[in-house]
Amino acid sequence: MFDFDEFYQAISVQDAVRALSEDENAVIISGGSDVLIQIREGKLAGCSLVSIHDLPELVGVEKTTQGEVIIRAATTFSHIANDPIMLDAMPMLAYAVDQVGGPQTRNIGTIGGNVCNGVTSADSASSLWALNATLELTGKDGTRLVPIREFYTGPGKTVRRHDEILVAIRIAKADYEGFGGCYLKYGKRNAMEIATLGCAAMVKLSADKKTLTELRLAYGVAAPTPMRCVNTEAAVQGAPINEALLERIAEGALSEVKPRTSWRASKEFRLQLVCELGKRAVRQAIINAGGNTDV
Numbered sequence: 001m002f003d004f005d006e007f008y009q010a011i012s013v014q015d016a017v018r019a020l021s022e023d024e025n026a027v028i029i030s031g032g033s034d035v036l037i038q039i040r041e042g043k044l045a046g047c048s049l050v051s052i053h054d055l056p057e058l059v060g061v062e063k064t065t066q067g068e069v070i071i072r073a074a075t076t077f078s079h080i081a082n083d084p085i086m087l088d089a090m091p092m093l094a095y096a097v098d099q100v101g102g103p104q105t106r107n108i109g110t111i112g113g114n115v116c117n118g119v120t121s122a123d124s125a126s127s128l129w130a131l132n133a134t135l136e137l138t139g140k141d142g143t144r145l146v147p148i149r150e151f152y153t154g155p156g157k158t159v160r161r162h163d164e165i166l167v168a169i170r171i172a173k174a175d176y177e178g179f180g181g182c183y184l185k186y187g188k189r190n191a192m193e194i195a196t197l198g199c200a201a202m203v204k205l206s207a208d209k210k211t212l213t214e215l216r217l218a219y220g221v222a223a224p225t226p227m228r229c230v231n232t233e234a235a236v237q238g239a240p241i242n243e244a245l246l247e248r249i250a251e252g253a254l255s256e257v258k259p260r261t262s263w264r265a266s267k268e269f270r271l272q273l274v275c276e277l278g279k280r281a282v283r284q285a286i287i288n289a290g291g292n293t294d295v
Contacts, residue, residue, distance in 0.1 A: 002039050006048040011056055013138055013165055019050045021140050021163040027048050028165060030058075030074045031108035033101070034117055058112070058167060061085050063222045067173030073112025073166045078103075080111060090171065092181030092200065092285075096127040099185050112166045115151070116156040118225075121195045125152075125226040127183050129218035130200040132175040139164035152225035179204050179214075180289025182281045186273050188264075197221045197273040202283035205241070209291040212239050217249065217282065222257035222274055229256045241291050249282055251276040 001263035005025070020026050026048045027034045038044045052058055058074035061083045063142065069089050071080065079087050081098035100106055100114065100123050114122045117134065133148045136181055140163045151158050181202045198220035204213050217229045228264030232252030239245050260272035283293050 002036060003042070003045040004039055004047050004049050007051065008049065009053070010055065011037040012055065013052070013167055016050050016052050016055075016165055017138060017140055017163055019127045020165075023048050023050075026162075027157045028052060029117075030113055031076065031110045033105050034113055038154065052165065063089065067120040067177065069171045069173075069176070070173075071111060071169040073115075073168055074110045075112075077106040077109050077111065077114075081106065090131060090176045090181065092183050092202065093124070093127045093131060096123045096183040096185075096198075096200065099123045099183070110181065115148075115169070116158060116160055117168050118152055118154075118156045120152075120155065120224065120226050121198065121221045122226075122281075123183070123185060123195060123198060123220070126218040127181075128169065128171075129226050129228050130181065130202045131171050132216075132218040134170045135166055136168040136170060137161075137164045138167050139183040143167075143169070146153060148226075149228065155224050176202075179216075180285045180287070180291075182284035182288060184277045184281045184284075186277060194264070195221055197259075197270055197277060199274075199277040199281045201278070201285040202284065203285040203289050203291075205286065205289045205291045209289070210241055212236055212241055212245065212286075215249070215282070217253060217255070219257060219274065219278075222259050222270065224258070224260075227257070228255045231256055241286060241293055243293060246279040246282055246293060250278045253278045 008019050028053050029049045030053050058072045060072050062070050063085050065282050077097040077100050086094040097230045114124045128148050135146045179202045183200045185195045185198045200218045202216040206213050220226050253274050257274050259267050261267045
């Protein structure tokens with residue numbers, strides 16, 4: 001049983017913003033894969049729903065002449081996972097969103113909803129952190145751009161205002177071109193599982209593929225919000241590529257993460273995953289960038 005008071009289908013982003021502004025109990029719904037569950041569980045009982053489902057201005061992926069990739073917020077996971085632009089420019093993110101739930105969820109769930117839920121376990125979250133994504137929010141006061149590192153404020157909490165809608169995720173050419181990437185997720189099942197820990201790695205190598213010129217290492221469920229291991233990233237810049245490098249990265253990551261014990265896993269197990277997934281993700285990212293750690 002779904003307990004909500006009203007349902008309104010917005011005809012545009014501005015129409016949805018107006019509806020949100022006029023009703024403090026209004027909640028945005030697009031695919032509904034998360035919102036409907038929260039209503040059924042009583043967490044959003046009595047709310048009003050403002051639907052942005054299938055608004056043309058919120059669907060699709062495009063690449064600008066400057067090389068910036070724009071992912072519209074109501075684009076489904078299945079669309080992103082199979083989009084030619086995504087597969088060419090940032091296959092790591094395309095793969096990450098293809099790990100969300102099962103086929104039914106991926107066909108209706110949207111990347112905007114995944115981000116705006118504010119949960120650290122979202123498969124898109126750590127990947128977007130590794131890509132330095134910028135979020136475009138539109139509200140009654142206009143549009144603003146928020147770097148993803150400033151978006152999350154706590155478990156399930158973000159800086160998005162009640163009357164704001166996430167309209168697009170923007171990734172600059174400099175943040176994906178020339179990088180190799182990898183996303184790894186650990187769960188107790190092989191499919192349809194919420195991440196016990198997620199890890200996204202992006203690397204850029206020297207021309208001879210023997211030196212790490214840039215690393216981005218992001219985790220989900222390793223802290224109250226998605227996070228980047230910025231100190232570790234800085235420490236290994238310019239390091240030669242070998243097995244010792246992977247150990248340095250793993251040790252550095254362990255010093256930066258702050259996982260907790262939950263019903264899914266203990267803090268100690270998550271620390272083990274931070275180490276192991278970090279090494280595996282960076283190794284595969286190096287391979288994807290044309291390098292080799294077996295030297």
